[in-house]
Amino acid sequence: MAAVQKPLNPKSVVTGLAVELRNVSVFYSDYRAVANVSLPIRRNKITAFIGPSGCGKSTVLRSINRMNDLVSGARVEGEIIYNGHNLYAPHVDPVEVRRRIGMVFQKPNPFPKSIFDNVAYAPRLLGIRDRNTLMQIVERSLRQAALWDEVKSDLNKSGLALSGGQQQRLCIARAIAVEPDVILMDEPASALDPIATQRIEELMRELQEHYTIVIVTHNMQQAQRVSDYTAFFNIRKAVQNGVETRWGELVEYGETAQVFNAPRQEETADYIAGRFG
Amino acid sequence: MLVEQRISHIHEYTIGAPIQAIKSTTSDLRARPRIHERLIKLLLLLCGAISILTTIGLVAILGQESLSFFTRVSWEDSNKQIVVDLSATAVDNILKVSQSGAVIDSEVIRLDDEELRVISIEGDTITVERGYNNTEIAPHRAGIDIYTADTVSLIEFFTGTEWSPQVGKFGVLPLVNATLMTSFIAMLVAIPLGMGAAIYMSEYARPKVRAVIKPVLEILAGIPTVVFGFFALTFMTPLLRSIFGIHNVEIFNTASAGIVVGLLITPLISSMAEDALSAVPQSLREASYGLGATRLETTIKVVLPAATSGIIAAFIVAISRAIGETMIVAIAAGSGPNFTFNPFAAAETMTGHIARISGGDLSYDSIDYNSIFAIGMTLFMMTFALNMFSRRVIARFREQY
Numbered sequence A: 001m002a003a004v005q006k007p008l009n010p011k012s013v014v015t016g017l018a019v020e021l022r023n024v025s026v027f028y029s030d031y032r033a034v035a036n037v038s039l040p041i042r043r044n045k046i047t048a049f050i051g052p053s054g055c056g057k058s059t060v061l062r063s064i065n066r067m068n069d070l071v072s073g074a075r076v077e078g079e080i081i082y083n084g085h086n087l088y089a090p091h092v093d094p095v096e097v098r099r100r101i102g103m104v105f106q107k108p109n110p111f112p113k114s115i116f117d118n119v120a121y122a123p124r125l126l127g128i129r130d131r132n133t134l135m136q137i138v139e140r141s142l143r144q145a146a147l148w149d150e151v152k153s154d155l156n157k158s159g160l161a162l163s164g165g166q167q168q169r170l171c172i173a174r175a176i177a178v179e180p181d182v183i184l185m186d187e188p189a190s191a192l193d194p195i196a197t198q199r200i201e202e203l204m205r206e207l208q209e210h211y212t213i214v215i216v217t218h219n220m221q222q223a224q225r226v227s228d229y230t231a232f233f234n235i236r237k238a239v240q241n242g243v244e245t246r247w248g249e250l251v252e253y254g255e256t257a258q259v260f261n262a263p264r265q266e267e268t269a270d271y272i273a274g275r276f277g
Numbered sequence B: 001m002l003v004e005q006r007i008s009h010i011h012e013y014t015i016g017a018p019i020q021a022i023k024s025t026t027s028d029l030r031a032r033p034r035i036h037e038r039l040i041k042l043l044l045l046l047c048g049a050i051s052i053l054t055t056i057g058l059v060a061i062l063g064q065e066s067l068s069f070f071t072r073v074s075w076e077d078s079n080k081q082i083v084v085d086l087s088a089t090a091v092d093n094i095l096k097v098s099q100s101g102a103v104i105d106s107e108v109i110r111l112d113d114e115e116l117r118v119i120s121i122e123g124d125t126i127t128v129e130r131g132y133n134n135t136e137i138a139p140h141r142a143g144i145d146i147y148t149a150d151t152v153s154l155i156e157f158f159t160g161t162e163w164s165p166q167v168g169k170f171g172v173l174p175l176v177n178a179t180l181m182t183s184f185i186a187m188l189v190a191i192p193l194g195m196g197a198a199i200y201m202s203e204y205a206r207p208k209v210r211a212v213i214k215p216v217l218e219i220l221a222g223i224p225t226v227v228f229g230f231f232a233l234t235f236m237t238p239l240l241r242s243i244f245g246i247h248n249v250e251i252f253n254t255a256s257a258g259i260v261v262g263l264l265i266t267p268l269i270s271s272m273a274e275d276a277l278s279a280v281p282q283s284l285r286e287a288s289y290g291l292g293a294t295r296l297e298t299t300i301k302v303v304l305p306a307a308t309s310g311i312i313a314a315f316i317v318a319i320s321r322a323i324g325e326t327m328i329v330a331i332a333a334g335s336g337p338n339f340t341f342n343p344f345a346a347a348e349t350m351t352g353h354i355a356r357i358s359g360g361d362l363s364y365d366s367i368d369y370n371s372i373f374a375i376g377m378t379l380f381m382m383t384f385a386l387n388m389f390s391r392r393v394i395a396r397f398r399e400q401y
């Protein structure tokens, strides 16, 4: 894959952190879905979120680029620091946040437009109109997403005419077209077959050179294969006034090899060994 | 313990009981007559058949009556006379005409009560077939007038710019033009209003607000059109007159009627378009927001294009409704065909004309009576063409998401 070089952000080399979550709690109306998560997201590394279904992995992920703002009643407490700014400070525009912190969803969701128009969507939002410039961006993004060779002959074909795996790589190409700092991926391979999954995993390793990646996965082998750091979340339960409440908490964070081979928490060990519930 | 209880519960019902039932049926595999199922099937078929038969019947009547409009013969004095006596024998078939016969442009002519079919015309000599249409061959004296048969040709009907049946002018264009004017003005009003409301409800309004707005808009659609008609006459027309000047705007005019028809069909567009917009999957909106698009950008660049076919369907239904709308235009657009492009002048639409002349003392089998059906047929063909067109457009832009 001929990736186009992107200069590293010098500031990031110093801090080594792309994003930092400080004591983050996320609420859906009155319901606290996730409580007190503190977590570093290291630059040009892949961080995996693992944990049982409903523990709040997606919720935390979506709070990083303020996608939760779209859910009415959703609210975040705590701080998410990006480039020295709190993303939840009052003056911050979520639209600007999402241009720098992109997202790839569980189910491939290309627009019902041509492959070209899919990838050119975000650059056009930034006001790029020149056809040649757009073409360069589209080619670079599709090459980075390892899709160029398969689609270069017919960029006018509908994005929906591609296979599931190709659609997901198109969504990745679309997300990286404006060169975000961070790419959030919510179970990007869970709707794909094993071969397409493998391609996505290889792709993430290649993208890592230019981007910081956070991936939610329910597949522990995948987390081990692909990530540098792993955050394990679990569900907490408590009975208050006779009513059971549940919420998600971060149990353990560390280098992936350490989390899987020498977990510090017994809970983590149980989950990894498949003893949970 | 709870889990165990539940499992045993399931066993009892799904494994225990049904086996008995299966056994009893498998012992006898012959098909049993299911009379009530057949009866219901027949009843449902009947419902479909009735609406299809009604449509066929309507089209048949329309077609038959318009056919008699176009084949109806009216005799006109050609102001030419024959100059040689004609005997009562069929072989006497050469007419000498006072002026050049070539001026006679009708296939059938009449002398007294006898009809003659024109075979050829050379200068002032016309060769005819005597006793045409089973009329009696009679002797004719030199000097009697030649009557020519006049029918309304399709060309005259569709290209003539004057409609006055009393003097035999049957150009439908003034009526079609007025219909197109009111419908166009209506769409000019209804598309922005309806789409604005649809986009607001689907993309911006919170569920509670939407739950109020949508029914209110639909109530608007339920107001009787006669009320809209008087609203046009007593509110919209005075409003237009105060804006554009009392001398520029006639009391009856297509602008006022068109605007009010537009208000009538706005809920139709907003309701159907809102359904189309709401059907666009949330995942597409999320994809767009995730790429840093604002709500407006997402609506214009993703949601609207993805809902194209449903939106066009809404427009077509609305145009059809506007073309067919009768009461408002009958009250406010004017009575009397008028071929004009001035929206502030009175002009009668196709529906308005039909409503007016069928309301008066219309004698059965008169040319006026038949003309109603010819206009009705034209109206039907317009909406039919729109319908066909919309089917193609919808198939072309079918949502694939």
Ligand SMILES: Nc1ncnc2c1ncn2[C@@H]1O[C@H](COP(=O)(O)OP(=O)(O)O)[C@@H](O)[C@H]1O
Pocket: A028, A033, A051, A052, A053, A054, A055, A056, A057, A058, A059, A060, A071, A248
């Ligand atoms: N839009 C929402 N509105 C209300 N509750 C939600 C919403 N999304 C998620 N939740 C709740 O938040 C909790 C965490 O969900 P989620 O982040 O999707 O978990 P995970 O991705 O780990 O499976 C769950 O209890 C879920 O029901």
Ligand SMILES: [Mg+2]
Pocket: A057, A058, A059, A186, A216
């Ligand atoms: Mg999830």
